[in-house]
Each structure stands twice: as C-alpha cells, then as structure tokens.
Amino acid sequence: MSRFKYTFLLLVISSCLLNFACKKYFAAKGKELTEPPLARVHEKYLYPSDVAGMGAGSTQSDSIKMMNQYITDWVKRNLIIDKAEKNLPKELLDIDQKVENYRQSLIIYNYESELIAQKLNANIPKEEKIKYYNQYGGSFLLDDDIFNIEYIVLAINTPQLDKWLKLFKSTTQEDQVQLRSLCKISSAKYEVDNAKWLTRAEIMKLLDVPADFFDKLNKSNEITKYYSGSTLILVKKLGVKATGELAPYDRVEADINQILVTKSKTTILDQIYKEIYEEGETKKEFEVMNNSKK
Numbered sequence: 001m002s003r004f005k006y007t008f009l010l011l012v013i014s015s016c017l018l019n020f021a022c023k024k025y026f027a028a029k030g031k032e033l034t035e036p037p038l039a040r041v042h043e044k045y046l047y048p049s050d051v052a053g054m055g056a057g058s059t060q061s062d063s064i065k066m067m068n069q070y071i072t073d074w075v076k077r078n079l080i081i082d083k084a085e086k087n088l089p090k091e092l093l094d095i096d097q098k099v100e101n102y103r104q105s106l107i108i109y110n111y112e113s114e115l116i117a118q119k120l121n122a123n124i125p126k127e128e129k130i131k132y133y134n135q136y137g138g139s140f141l142l143d144d145d146i147f148n149i150e151y152i153v154l155a156i157n158t159p160q161l162d163k164w165l166k167l168f169k170s171t172t173q174e175d176q177v178q179l180r181s182l183c184k185i186s187s188a189k190y191e192v193d194n195a196k197w198l199t200r201a202e203i204m205k206l207l208d209v210p211a212d213f214f215d216k217l218n219k220s221n222e223i224t225k226y227y228s229g230s231t232l233i234l235v236k237k238l239g240v241k242a243t244g245e246l247a248p249y250d251r252v253e254a255d256i257n258q259i260l261v262t263k264s265k266t267t268i269l270d271q272i273y274k275e276i277y278e279e280g281e282t283k284k285e286f287e288v289m290n291n292s293k294k
Contacts (some may be wrong), residue, residue, distance in 0.1 A: 015146070018092055035047050035048050035049060035163060036048075038050075038071055039071050039075055041074075041075055041076060041078035041079055041082065042078075042082055044078050046071065046074050046286055051067065051070060052068060054066060054067060055067060058125070078082075085208065088093050112272075115268070115269075115270070116265055116268055117274055119268050120261070120264055120268060121266060122257075122263070124256075124257050124260045124261065124264075128260065129253060129256045129257060129260065130249065132256050132259070132260060133249050133252065133253075137246050140246060140247045140249065140252045140255075140256075141245065141246060142241055142242070142243050142244060142245050142246075142247050143243060144200070144201075144243055145197045145199070145200065145240065145241065145242050145243055146197045146198060146199050146240070146241050146247075146248075147197070147198055147199075147200075147203060147217065147237060147239070147240055148195050148196070148197050148237070148238040148239035148240070148241075148248075148250065149191075149195060149196060149235050149236060149237055150168075150191050150192050150195045150235070150236045150238065151189070151190060151191055151196065151206075151207060151233065151234060151235045151236070152164070152168060152183060152187050152189075152190045152192065152233075152234040153188045153189040153190065153207065153231060153232075153233050154186065154187055154188070154231070154232045154233075154234065155186075155230060155231065155232070155233075156227065156230050156231060156232045157230075158186060158232065161232070164179075164182070164234070165223060165234070167179040167182070168192070168223055168234055168236060169222065169223060169236075176192070176193075179192055180192060180193065185195060188231075189206075189207075195238050197241070197247075197248050197251045199241075200214060201204075205231055207226075207235070208224060208228065209228065209233065213226055217235060217237055218240075221236065221237075222236075223235065223236050224236075224237065241282055
C-alpha cells in the first residue's frame with residue numbers, strides 16, 4: 001500500500017473515532033449544551049428548566065431571593081445525599097424495596113377503603129348491639145362511679161321556685177309537659193326528659209360545680225339544690241353505679257357500635273380477599289411453584 005493511501009486511511013479512521021466520541025459526549029451533555037447550569041454538585045446539575053415558573057407573580061427582587069435560596073437548598077441537599085451515600089452501610093442505602101413496600105401498602109389501603117365505603121353499613125341494628133352487650137358484659141365494667149341525673153339550671157331570683165320543685169318531683173305526664181314548657185322559657189340549661197349517666201368529672205364540667213357538690217348529691221334522696229353565685233342548680237338523682245359494676249347500655253352503646261363496625265370491616269375484607277383469590281385461581285392468574293422434595 002502506498003504511503004499516501006496509508007495516511008489517508010488513518011485520517012478516515014481517526015475522523016470516525018472522533019465523530020463517534022463527540023456524539024457520545026454531546027448525547028451525555030445535551031442538556032448542558034442547550035442551557036447553562038445554575039449549579040453543580042459533583043456530577044449533578046441544576047438547570048433553569050428545573051426551576052421554571054418559580055417566583056411567578058412576585059417582584060423581580062423577591063424572585064431573585066427565592067431563586068438564590070432554592071439553589072442554596074439544592075446544593076446543601078445534594079451534598080448531604082452524596083455524603084450519606086458514601087458513608088452509610090449498604091443495608092441502609094437500599095431503600096428501593098422499602099419504597100415499593102410502602103407503595104403497595106398504600107395502594108392496598110386505598111382499595112380496601114373504597115370497597116369498605118361501598119359495602120359497609122355503619123348503622124348497626126340496635127338488637128345486634130344489645131345482643132353483644134349481653135354476651136360480653138364483662139368487657140364493659142365501670143372504671144369510675146356514674147350518676148343517672150336530670151337537672152335544671154335557673155337564675156337564683158326565678159319566681160315560684162316551689163312550683164318548679166313540685167313539677168320537677170312529679171312523675172305525671174301533665175306536670176312533665178308543663179315543666180318542659182317552663183324550662184324552654186326560663187332555664188339556661190336543662191335535661192328533664194332523658195336522664196343521662198355521667199361521671200363526676202362530666203357533671204362538674206356540665207354544671208360547673210365543684211367536687212364537694214357530690215357530698216350533697218350522695219346524701220339526698222330527692223332533689224339536690226346547689227347555689228352558685230347568681231345561679232340555682234336543681235339535680236334529681238335517679239340512680240348510681242359504682243366503679244367495677246356493669247356499665248349501663250346507653251353509656252357504652254357508641255363503643256359497641258364501633259366494635260361491631262370494626263368486626264364488619266374485617267368480615268368484608270376477608271370475603272373480598274377470598275373472592276379475589278378464588279377468581280385468580282379459576283382464571284389461572286397465578287401459580288405456586290412447590291419445589292420442595294417429598
């Protein structure tokens with residue numbers, strides 16, 4: 001081969017190699033070549049397109065401050081990431097599986113929530129709740145004394161207090177109707193139709209009475225009168241249950257309802273998983289490889 005041809009061949013090969021290397025470099029650096037970077041941490045770059053729209057609607061001065069702060073934060077974040085990746089043990093760096101596990105758990109939770117919302121009836125029939133109460137009464141023992149009371153809060157100068165006391169003591173329907181009418185007009189707070197089971201703390205908060213109020217309440221078999229400033233509080237005690245006794249049904253009905261709702265959720269989900277498994281088995285959507293030797 002002549003010297004000229006040999007030289008020409010070397011030039012062609014060199015040109016091809018250089019062209020290939022340049023294309024590879026430019027492909028890797030394409031973004032950098034089309035827009036100058038704003039910041040760099042090792043081989044990571046922050047470009048204007050990464051922060052497009054930042055500070056929109058703000059003044060130029062505020063936009064510049066926001067941009068500078070973002071760049072500083074970006075640098076700090078990537079420096080700490082780089083430092084962590086170099087110094088953390090391998091098992092603490094492997095977060096892909098943790099992220100995937102969390103993603104799967106979140107998808108399952110959202111799907112279960114949607115299915116439960118479609119199928120769950122949160123209004124448990126009363127007879128079902130009473131049945132549960134009777135069956136599991138030992139789970140509903142009181143951890144505090146409770147009082148079954150009716151009450152009327154009046155101004156201390158309310159006229160005809162004797163009449164109020166008479167009506168409050170009475171059990172006739174006529175007197176109760178009259179009492180309710182008077183309460184609507186003259187009482188700041190009352191409960192004369194539907195007696196409530198309440199703890200000491202609940203009564204103290206409801207009626208704004210001190211702890212020594214219960215000394216009078218416990219001693220009285222009729223109506224307890226308690227004066228507080230310009231207020232007169234009338235309380236009729238209908239019953240008392242001590243700590244350790246079975247709680248009245250009305251007191252725990254909401255708790256029982258929540259227990260049964262939770263049980264219903266579990267039943268619904270068990271059935272859904274069973275149906276999904278059986279469907280997948282019928283359609284041969286899965287296969288269990290059993291390679292254990294018998």
